[in-house]
Amino acid sequence: MQWRTLIQKSDAEAVRALVADTGFFSDEELLVAVELVDETLARGKASGYEFLFLDQPDRPGSLLGYTCYGLIPATESSFDLYWIAVSPHCQGQGLGAKLMRESERLARASGATQMYADTSASEQYTPTRAFYERMGYEKAAVLKNFFAAGDHKVIYARQLGAGQLG
Amino acid sequence: MQWRTLIQKSDAEAVRALVADTGFFSDEELLVAVELVDETLARGKASGYEFLFLDQPDRPGSLLGYTCYGLIPATESSFDLYWIAVSPHCQGQGLGAKLMRESERLARASGATQMYADTSASEQYTPTRAFYERMGYEKAAVLKNFFAAGDHKVIYARQLGAGQLG
Numbered sequence: 001m002q003w004r005t006l007i008q009k010s011d012a013e014a015v016r017a018l019v020a021d022t023g024f025f026s027d028e029e030l031l032v033a034v035e036l037v038d039e040t041l042a043r044g045k046a047s048g049y050e051f052l053f054l055d056q057p058d059r060p061g062s063l064l065g066y067t068c069y070g071l072i073p074a075t076e077s078s079f080d081l082y083w084i085a086v087s088p089h090c091q092g093q094g095l096g097a098k099l100m101r102e103s104e105r106l107a108r109a110s111g112a113t114q115m116y117a118d119t120s121a122s123e124q125y126t127p128t129r130a131f132y133e134r135m136g137y138e139k140a141a142v143l144k145n146f147f148a149a150g151d152h153k154v155i156y157a158r159q160l161g162a163g164q165l166g
Numbered sequence: 167m168q169w170r171t172l173i174q175k176s177d178a179e180a181v182r183a184l185v186a187d188t189g190f191f192s193d194e195e196l197l198v199a200v201e202l203v204d205e206t207l208a209r210g211k212a213s214g215y216e217f218l219f220l221d222q223p224d225r226p227g228s229l230l231g232y233t234c235y236g237l238i239p240a241t242e243s244s245f246d247l248y249w250i251a252v253s254p255h256c257q258g259q260g261l262g263a264k265l266m267r268e269s270e271r272l273a274r275a276s277g278a279t280q281m282y283a284d285t286s287a288s289e290q291y292t293p294t295r296a297f298y299e300r301m302g303y304e305k306a307a308v309l310k311n312f313f314a315a316g317d318h319k320v321i322y323a324r325q326l327g328a329g330q331l332g
């Protein structure tokens with residue numbers, strides 16, 4: 001598995017293409033995903049975002065998957081997994097799980113003691129919630145009608161203590 | 167009561183002075199407070215932040231108090247009260263309550279159906295939590311050890327339905 005943490009210019013387009021390819025995210029979400037890449041390209045570490053990329057070995061400038069995570073401002077060691085996406089062409093191969101565990105390992109190396117992941121309680125996100133739960137995340141909170149009437153926010157959390165990774 | 171919602175250049179320094187005067191916030195928080203003003207001065211409505219100012223009648227460019235709130239990105243009508251501060255020279259006169267209610271009224275006019283307010287479960291924030299509870303806010307979630315070991319985040323929420331304001 002060829003991980004890359006150093007961001008490069010082509011990642012803005014690569015992330016846009018990957019996130020669009022999943023067919024899962026709204027146009028607004030797509031813009032946000034690219035914005036985080038752009039901000040990190042412009043400001044580096046000061047952006048507060050860290051990335052983990054999995055390049056397509058045969059297609060330079062294309063991604064099999066990626067995560068974006070980082071220290072939550074005003075917290076000592078709480079990290080947020082802002083994005084995780086895997087190409088639809090290679091889902092079901094455990095890449096998401098590998099990306100997640102490697103991101104947690106890197107976050108822990110950066111001082112993280114826990115990782116948060118926000119998602120929706122709606123039908124569309126049932127596979128997302130199942131994924132987080134398989135990965136050992138626990139429901140820390142449910143905010144009723146957060147996104148819209150009937151669309152609740154679910155906040156997952158996982159402790160990244162010693163012995164809990166791997 | 168002289169409310170002002172239109173932001174002006176002098177508010178960056180006025181907010182810095184007010185927030186510093188309270189003696190309640192860290193240097194990092196102070197920087198964030200001013201950053202929100204700067205971003206709104208630069209980008210206008212596109213910043214996503216709305217302000218309510220209460221000017222000192224006798225001292226132009228100085229504030230008795232202010233709030234900063236706005237639509238939470240990716241939500242339909244959930245607002246966040248990012249900041250509320252009242253000058254230490256006029257605390258205990260109900261200005262905080264008036265600022266809060268007027269901000270909720272304005273938010274509702276902008277389409278808000280609920281207002282969130284995040285704070286800490288720590289000792290220092292006991293008066294803050296008591297204030298939110300007096301104002302009708304309910305604990306929607308507690309995120310354990312969010313800010314640091316032993317320092318939990320409390321998320322308060324209040325429905326802004328018809329008949330619940332005033």
